[in-house]
Every structure is written in C-alpha cells, then in structure tokens.
Amino acid sequence: MTRRYAARADANQPQIVSALRRAGATVTATHAAGQGFPDLVVGYQGNNFLLEVKDGSKPPSERQLTPDQRDWHRDWRGQKAVVCNIAQAMAACGIELKGVKA
Template identity: 50%
Template sequence: MRRAAKRDSNHAEIVKALRANGVMVLDLGAVGDGCPDLLAGALGRLTLLEIKDGAKPPSARTLTDDQVKFHREWLAAGLPVFVVETIEAAIAAARNPGLWE
C-alpha cells in the first residue's frame, strides 16, 4: 500500500501564485512513481514542475530515486522537468519559453 504523498510547505503558495499569474495548474502530487508535483500550462506550453522547499537543508531537498528516473526519462524525450523552490522560479519556468532552449 502506498503512503499519501507529502507536500512541501511552499506547495500551496506556489500553486496560488501560478494561477494568479495566468498559469493553468494541474496538481499531480498524488500520482506517485516519481511524477512531478505540477503540470503548468501557459503561453501554449505545458511544463512539469517539481516543488522543493528551499527553507529545508539541501539533504532534505534531494530528488528521490523515482524522481531522478522520471526526470531522466522525460528529459531524454525532450521534456524537461523543472525543479523549483520559489514562487519566482515556478513562474519563470512556466511562463518563459526561453528556458526550453
């Protein structure tokens, strides 16, 4: 039996800020198996976002083995997953097409 996914303390505020900035957000936090926390849509693009709490020590912000595998597989298909710790980083990843290049 799988445990319920733990959300980082900044998860809700990042979702709220993304939506306030015109970004469509689908919360994927309960999917598991290394799937990122959010699917964000803006400017005709979809972006996968993995939220980490920047207030935690670096050891508590590391990706799990499942997350590393997911990120690697999706990046190999040309679909990066952005790891974000702040509202500003999340908005930039979702709204800045230049990050894809």
C-alpha cells in the same frame, strides 16, 4: 520494484500554485500520481510545464529528489524543472514576476 513514498505536497506548494494562477496559468496538482511524476502540471500561453516542487526552506539534503523522481527526471525527454520558490516556478514557465507578488 517501484519504490513508494508518501504522496504529500511540500509546504510551499500552495503559495506557488496560487502565484501561478494569479499570473494566468492553469495548474493541476499531481504530487499524488506517484512513480516519480512531478508535483504540478502548469499550462501557460499554450504551453505545458512539469514542475517538481521542493521546499526551499529545508536544508539541501532534504530537498533531494527521491529515487523514483531521479529515475523519472533521467528518463523524461520533455520539459521539466525542479523549483524551490515562486520566482523559480515563474521562470520555469516563462512568466515575468512583474505584477505578481513573489
């Protein structure tokens, strides 16, 4: 039985998306895809990155992956990252912060 949680973006997701786009990445928000799929698909310099966004301003107990997300991350054989801020998102995608306001 698949668990279902409300598909809503974390409060910091718009700022992360904006920073990635300013750096030249393409970004598609996929937080509503469900079944644990990550929040963002990012394309940068011919590479794709899957990012799960957690709100770094929340306590660690509220930044935990949901059961569906844990299952998805456990089973996925490709690149994925959990990020809490712009700097982590940029690093996960191999983007230098220079010239991009964090």
